[in-house]
Amino acid sequence: MTSEAIRTPGAPAERPQPPNNSSATHRMLERTELQATLDRLVTKRVTIISACAGSGKTSLLRAWARSQGYRVAFVSVDRDRADGQLFWHSVLDALGAPASAGRLEKAEAGSQLDADSVIDRVLSGIVDLAEPVALIIDDLHELVSDETLGQLERLLVNLPRSAHAILSSRRDPRLRLHQLRLAGEVGEIRARHLSFTESETRELLSASGVALSDERVAALWSRTEGWAAGLRLAVISLEAHPDPDRFVEEFSGGDRAVSEYLLAEMLDRQPSDVQRMLLRTSLVPSMNGELADLLADRSDSERILLELEDTNAFVVSLDRQRTWFRYHQLLADFLRLELRRTLADEVPELHRRAAQWFADHGHVLDAVHHLLAAGDWQQAAKLLAEELFSLTLDGQQAAIASLLRSFPPGASAQDSDLALAHAASEMAQGRLEEAAAHLALAEAGLDSAPPERRRRLETTIASSRLALARRRGQFAVVTEQVERLCSSNMDESGDAAHYSALRGAALTNLGIAQMWSGQLDQAERHLSQGADLARRIDRPYLELACRAHLGFASLQSFPTARERSREAIALAERHGWDDRPLVAPALGTLAATSIWMGELEEGERWLQRAWKAVAQDLDPANAVLLRLIAGILHAARSEHQRSLEELLLAEESQALLEGEHVLAPQVSAWLASAHTHLGRPDLARTFLAGVPPARADTGEIRAARSTVSLAEGNAAFALEEAQTVLDGTSTVMHAFTLVEAHLIAGRAELELGHRSEAKAAAEAALAAAEPDRLMLPFVVTDALALLETVRPQDTAHRALLIEVREVLGGAPSARARNDWAASPEQLSPSELRVLRYLPTNLTRPEIASELYVSVNTVNTHIRNIYSKLGARGRSSAVEHARKVKLLAGARAQ
Amino acid sequence: MESAPSLYTIRLDGHLGPTALSAFPKMVAQETGPDTVLTGVVEDRSALFGLIGQIEALGLELAELRRLGPRKQSPVSGDGASPDAS
Numbered sequence: 017m018t019s020e021a022i023r024t025p026g027a028p029a030e031r032p033q034p035p036n037n038s039s040a041t042h043r044m045l046e047r048t049e050l051q052a053t054l055d056r057l058v059t060k061r062v063t064i065i066s067a068c069a070g071s072g073k074t075s076l077l078r079a080w081a082r083s084q085g086y087r088v089a090f091v092s093v094d095r096d097r098a099d100g101q102l103f104w105h106s107v108l109d110a111l112g113a114p115a116s117a118g119r120l121e122k123a124e125a126g127s128q129l130d131a132d133s134v135i136d137r138v139l140s141g142i143v144d145l146a147e148p149v150a151l152i153i154d155d156l157h158e159l160v161s162d163e164t165l166g167q168l169e170r171l172l173v174n175l176p177r178s179a180h181a182i183l184s185s186r187r188d189p190r191l192r193l194h195q196l197r198l199a200g201e202v203g204e205i206r207a208r209h210l211s212f213t214e215s216e217t218r219e220l221l222s223a224s225g226v227a228l229s230d231e232r233v234a235a236l237w238s239r240t241e242g243w244a245a246g247l248r249l250a251v252i253s254l255e256a257h258p259d260p261d262r263f264v265e266e267f268s269g270g271d272r273a274v275s276e277y278l279l280a281e282m283l284d285r286q287p288s289d290v291q292r293m294l295l296r297t298s299l300v301p302s303m304n305g306e307l308a309d310l311l312a313d314r315s316d317s318e319r320i321l322l323e324l325e326d327t328n329a330f331v332v333s334l335d336r337q338r339t340w341f342r343y344h345q346l347l348a349d350f351l352r353l354e355l356r357r358t359l360a361d362e363v364p365e366l367h368r369r370a371a372q373w374f375a376d377h378g379h380v381l382d383a384v385h386h387l388l389a390a391g392d393w394q395q396a397a398k399l400l401a402e403e404l405f406s407l408t409l410d411g412q413q414a415a416i417a418s419l420l421r422s423f424p425p426g427a428s429a430q431d432s433d434l435a436l437a438h439a440a441s442e443m444a445q446g447r448l449e450e451a452a453a454h455l456a457l458a459e460a461g462l463d464s465a466p467p468e469r470r471r472r473l474e475t476t477i478a479s480s481r482l483a484l485a486r487r488r489g490q491f492a493v494v495t496e497q498v499e500r501l502c503s504s505n506m507d508e509s510g511d512a513a514h515y516s517a518l519r520g521a522a523l524t525n526l527g528i529a530q531m532w533s534g535q536l537d538q539a540e541r542h543l544s545q546g547a548d549l550a551r552r553i554d555r556p557y558l559e560l561a562c563r564a565h566l567g568f569a570s571l572q573s574f575p576t577a578r579e580r581s582r583e584a585i586a587l588a589e590r591h592g593w594d595d596r597p598l599v600a601p602a603l604g605t606l607a608a609t610s611i612w613m614g615e616l617e618e619g620e621r622w623l624q625r626a627w628k629a630v631a632q633d634l635d636p637a638n639a640v641l642l643r644l645i646a647g648i649l650h651a652a653r654s655e656h657q658r659s660l661e662e663l664l665l666a667e668e669s670q671a672l673l674e675g676e677h678v679l680a681p682q683v684s685a686w687l688a689s690a691h692t693h694l695g696r697p698d699l700a701r702t703f704l705a706g707v708p709p710a711r712a713d714t715g716e717i718r719a720a721r722s723t724v725s726l727a728e729g730n731a732a733f734a735l736e737e738a739q740t741v742l743d744g745t746s747t748v749m750h751a752f753t754l755v756e757a758h759l760i761a762g763r764a765e766l767e768l769g770h771r772s773e774a775k776a777a778a779e780a781a782l783a784a785a786e787p788d789r790l791m792l793p794f795v796v797t798d799a800l801a802l803l804e805t806v807r808p809q810d811t812a813h814r815a816l817l818i819e820v821r822e823v824l825g826g827a828p829s830a831r832a833r834n835d836w837a838a839s840p841e842q843l844s845p846s847e848l849r850v851l852r853y854l855p856t857n858l859t860r861p862e863i864a865s866e867l868y869v870s871v872n873t874v875n876t877h878i879r880n881i882y883s884k885l886g887a888r889g890r891s892s893a894v895e896h897a898r899k900v901k902l903l904a905g906a907r908a909q
Numbered sequence: 910m911e912s913a914p915s916l917y918t919i920r921l922d923g924h925l926g927p928t929a930l931s932a933f934p935k936m937v938a939q940e941t942g943p944d945t946v947l948t949g950v951v952e953d954r955s956a957l958f959g960l961i962g963q964i965e966a967l968g969l970e971l972a973e974l975r976r977l978g979p980r981k982q983s984p985v986s987g988d989g990a991s992p993d994a995s
Contacts (some may be wrong), residue, residue, distance in 0.1 A: 068969055186965070245968070270941045273923030275968030280926055349966045350928060357931045 057203030067207040070245025100164040101592030156185040211242030249278035296353035401433035411557035413444035432461025446633035489673025536677035574788035614791030639669035681716035715748035735764040852906035931935035
């Protein structure tokens, strides 16, 4: 079965709470016994209602929800909005806990932010309600993603006592709830419970004023087998029928499949103009009065739809004000078939009308879809090209790509609008060569475009060229192009919105290009401007593009870089974009800063998340960043061979860019370091000698050279070279190179026997490392011996020194030991129990279920553990705990 | 069977009217007693589940689904005929 249109346009974005209007339900039977059954079952943690379409599941749930004293959160899974992010957003919205709630504890790290954190949030949302709540999920069968189902499973297993879930589905859901079942916590309602009894059938008929003999009632009931939709359809036909008994006789005497027969009868009963309206409006998944009027050639569709809703359950309003409607799925599918069968030649015209309406109301993608359905692909291409820029800025690449597949194959060669659309789509997928080719095609066709469209097409093409240049690393070209683009549009009086969007995109590309080419201050400025402009013109995707890079551009200060990166990710999550390649720089920045601060596991988790995000499209500039981080991570763990491999890949990616990447000196420096650690300082030296001249003079390369000298045993030379980094005659990207240089100088001094100079160097290293708490340089420069020259009581950076020593595995100083010895008394028994689980891979919800407490309890314990141990993350808590034998003590509990 | 077409028969409860029949353009329908039997070549697995989905969507009752052939080729026998075929 194909769905005939994309997503519900214009209709409220969130599925509403069940409507309050009682008039729509006065003909529905109050099925009190069934409701009582549901009441009973709902005391269990999970109730599953599994029965085919038309069994009355949704009606039951809505009636039940209305009758409840306590809070109900109602979520209807929409086929077109069934992806994980959107689903969980709906759940959070229904709970009244908006997805952007910042009060939830900052997630540990990248790791399973998508899984555990979402569940944590939902659970927090539930607990925060401080009252019992029933979470109803209707149309669960529309949720097809294994990942989302897995998350739902985990949510259900961890529901607090105050919450009850009711899941409604057309098929038995693929959820593994064995433990809950064994504990008797799963209730079931199936078709046989929902089907009408004979006496309910009689009640339904008399409530609708239909008079039937007892025999006929029995026959009707038996033929429909108590199927709710069947009975309701029959009632509609019976109400208008001159001879109800005969209707039932014919119905039960014949062989026609029940559902189709009754649907056909019901349609026949309607006045012919209503029939026409029903058929013609079945083309769209939902409609308001205006759209229905347009399709059905009338002026009172809204009234008819309201009436239909009041008299039967097959038309449903989607919003509280009852302005948007849709048909019950059974009816909708039947109507569409009937439309195609009986009014086939009207169908293309209907699609065109729908397309016009959607285009007029700003729903471009739906309009394009309908134009394609009408067979007007050139029109569709024009519309798509015109709105392409706008759609791309809104992050609609996937929708564009899928629409493009519906065009006739080979059409783009003849049509420059379509070529332009393809170019944009290919760029989004990282296929730069193809994109360039399509842009060329599009440009070639410009001359034949009508003059009034030419300007807009030109600027769209120019903007695409800009993005392409940036992706290819032609950073100088970008700057030039941006200036040209902006100045040529200065006096454009026409489209202010278009101009702003263009300027926003230009600032973004400029900022990103400047960032990757090392002009961080300029980048920061332009990206901030771009973000502000994007927010003013309400282009969240564009804003995200700027913010995702702002973190990296602010790398001079780790706290700022981290804060900005987190902001970007939060923005992405609000819109369900946090798994897009766009957020990679923000994730990478968090990974890199974590690793530099010594939090390797946290860093790894962010990095893994970043890799997932770029799975569809890895742009070379991002590749350099992520591979460098991977290389550094391995080096930090002394996995030098793997570090080397990653760094070589980083070099390859850097080679794909036409300009020098800002991280190129870092890549080279770490490569040299890897060779050195693998016992080949000669290779390192050769490699460094081959670096391009501009790069060779950077602080990073000079520091790398001094490291090699030290490894070769040439302390004096190493010292000299380190000084060239410290004397300010070279540029460094960040203070960490300075820390390194101090440490190399210190080690060299130590080897030369200059103990007090060594100590001064160590002190200087600590001072430089303090602001951003840089731990990594100490690890990779094997600085332990050097640090022993400094006594904690003598330095202003006592805490840092102690921490570094811990990490390097040296024995803590006597004073430090005394500090820690106080701890075991401070952790409570419950905290010790949770502590035991920290070294494992168990997530917080898993720990909670091991301990039979709620996730929030676990969260509280962990917070306390961290603060008592002075730890900043799971791994440092574990380290500290190990140091003082806390874990052994805990195990004994 | 993933990508090879096969002949299928599908038995549904009751007789289908023209509207429901129009949902299965690639199948031939025969009324057999109280049931309807649809016969036709189904292109691949994805098409098969599409058919089943269509049946579910129309609220029809699926009584039987049977693949009539071809069976998987065995590497030994040359013509794919089962050993019992006479």
